[in-house]
Amino acid sequence: MPNRRILSIWFPRLAAERHIRRDPNLGQVPFAVVRDVGQAQVLASLSPLAQAAGLYEGQPLRDAHAMCADLLTRLSNVHAEAAFLGVLHRWAGKFSPWVAREAPDALVVDLTGCAHLFGGEEQLALQVEQDCIDLGLSVQLGIADTLGGAWALARFGGGQGGDHHRNGDAIDQEARATRSRAGKRRHWERGGAAPAVTMAAVQGRARIAAPGETYKALAPLPIAALRLEDSTMAQLSRLGLRRVKDLVEQPRAGLVRRFGRGLVARLDQALGALPEPVSPAPPPDRFATRMSLPDPIGLEDDVMAAIDRMLPRLCTALRKKGRGARTLRFEAYRADGTMQWMNVTVAKPSDDPDHIRPLLRLKIEDLDAGYGIDMLRLEAVLHEPIHLRTASGHLEAAEAGRARMAGPKPGSLDRLIGRLGTRLGVEAITRVQPADSHIPEKTWVTVAAAWSDPVTHWPQPTKPRPLRMWAPEPVMIPDVPRLPEVFRWRGRDHKVHSARGPERIAPEWWLDDPAWRSGQRDYWDVITAEGQRLWLFYAHGASKSSGWFCQGAFA
Known part of the structure; x- marks a missing residue:
């Protein structure tokens, strides 16, 4: 030794x-x-x-x-x-x-x-x-x-x-x-x-x-x-x-x-009397491929032909490590020594060339070849693990086939998000997900669609909630907890036909929310004589003055 x-x-x-x-x-x-x-x-x-x-x-x-x-x-x-x-x-x-x-x-x-x-x-x-x-x-x-x-x-x-x-x-x-x-x-x-x-x-x-x-x-x-x-x-x-x-x-x-x-x-x-080991950090996985061209190219079809050779090699390297590309960086080195690069982000990690190629095709349209391109490089700058897939038998395959015939193909929404995100930006494609809060305006949150999963079950509230909600607007009626027969809102007088309530909602005492400094609220489901169904509440007043407000409208 x-x-x-x-x-x-x-x-x-x-x-x-x-x-x-x-x-x-x-x-x-x-x-x-x-x-x-x-x-x-x-x-x-x-x-x-x-x-x-x-x-x-x-x-x-x-x-x-x-x-x-x-x-x-x-x-x-x-x-x-x-x-x-x-x-x-x-x-x-x-x-x-x-x-x-x-x-x-x-x-x-x-x-x-x-x-x-x-x-x-x-x-x-x-x-x-x-x-x-x-x-x-x-x-x-x-x-x-x-x-x-x-x-x-x-x-x-x-x-x-x-x-x-x-x-x-x-x-x-x-x-x-x-x-x-x-x-x-x-x-x-x-x-x-x-x-x-x-x-x-x-x-x-x-x-x-x-x-x-x-x-x-x-x-x-x-x-x-x-x-x-x-x-x-x-x-x-x-x-x-x-x-x-x-x-x-x-x-x-x-x-x-x-x-x-x-x-x-x-x-x-x-x-040397006391051991001191060397603890190396493993180098991070890097997935990249490049192609040097004998002569400069400048046509879009030539660039796509080079990508068709590079992309399968990159996806094969990702598949061997069980990884999927989330963000790819495409670099084009011109003959005059300059370089242009562009990023492509997919909605879900993928190691499928057929999934990534259409997104690159959309970006290539904005590529400026200049005096010609003599080298191309493709790198997965952001990659994530892909869960192993279990092979299905004949019965599962038949059921999957019937499901595909009955509805959208699996992964079609992810492909749509990726294509839209290539043009508009991934952050511009959002979806709504439920949030854990009893405050009406905090029961949902807007997240980026590419970085979240669709909601399969939306929890239903114990009381009905309006279809549209807005910031509380003042209602011109006497400052008393009792709902009157007539109230004035948005410059018009409204007559109460029927009302259901009240539903008391208390603020989150562990948070200092400026919108809820008025204290507890009593919400009413009010139907006016004109047929409007409004969501009114009375603020009891804590650190702010009390009064009536309208916050939403039912369908």
Whole structure:
């Protein structure tokens, strides 16, 4: 069984270089990504020019502008940075199938049994660094027998403290007795800015711990390499414990009594005495297909012919995973380097090409081919599981056939919603569903038809409800709970022929509904002499004035 080997890939400028990749002009000036901390903004990620200007992570933005007036900033986007790290997670899968993320800016790769495929660990490290150079990313690597050891070598190996402002060895934290010896220590040990290092120097630094020699590689590193809390590092620094070697030589019982078990656990994890597994997140399922064309096309029939080849492959991949496409993205890459895309949303998840093809046909009519299209791509950007279908026998098949002859075909409503939604938008197609409330105007809710199921049973109220309802309109009669024989509504006098009621409805006391601040209501089913059947109520008045109102009309 080969020794376990872990690779830690740290991107120290991930957030800043994500913006520089999108806008290369930001790489020509001092640039930083800022994040909100309380009521202030601090620097979260720096470009090389910003770091060369003396700025550092965690520095308040106002201080950074005072030191560098030309500094450009962008606000941190945590979700976009996590998505970018997810893309790098897929890229790291070329080196090993066992890859995990270390938010917000690092990856962990279990290289056990994989390094020889790339010519050894040194050649693999060079390949990782070269790929990152091609991607425009800064990177620092560390390889060791443990996850903690690889993490420490990636950030502090090779004689450079990657997190120098957190290494627990700053001059301002030292006791007075040690200040006289501070000048004899190396630059990075004193907490100063690390010297600029070229990529060739990075490749030459010893960031790879030989198998079984993790302690030898970690011993000269600062205690910050053990992933300790800032308060713990400050206390250790005051005691003169500055390197991993100094900590290992101390009695473990005393360390546990004074600093707790967390310190010893981190030390054991780095040296391999305590296991620390790599827990990779499985990559999400991606369903996409593309077709490169030998010559640019521009006719609608040619585009549909390409779709007829791509769509079955996509649906086959979905069917193998038990998934159905809900939203598809169709991309057309033109010969002039531009691209046009469009989304198609179906009412129900589907893996049937005959169901999806008519919806794509409607969208293709709006496609602008320009100087010609030389590549097409189709992706299921949103997909959902499809329940397994049970094969039916002869009796069930005969019954299903009679049902199809008697009424609409199964799925015809979903197809209609999909076709209408392609033109009008899926959100524009709605349906009404019952809601759980005793308030008359809250007994139903309007939902999107594509994201809901039709109602098979509508609960009937205990009392009759009007066919049409509107906002309560005032009725001009005396303010008494007794229904009079004549009332005035909408500028006309109405004579009561018959009335049924009252039905008392109380407001939802756990909600503050402005429309029901008038308190309890007594509803009456009133038939006028002209034949109108109205729904009147008397509001008893709580925080608002009382009175009579009309809210609806029966059929």
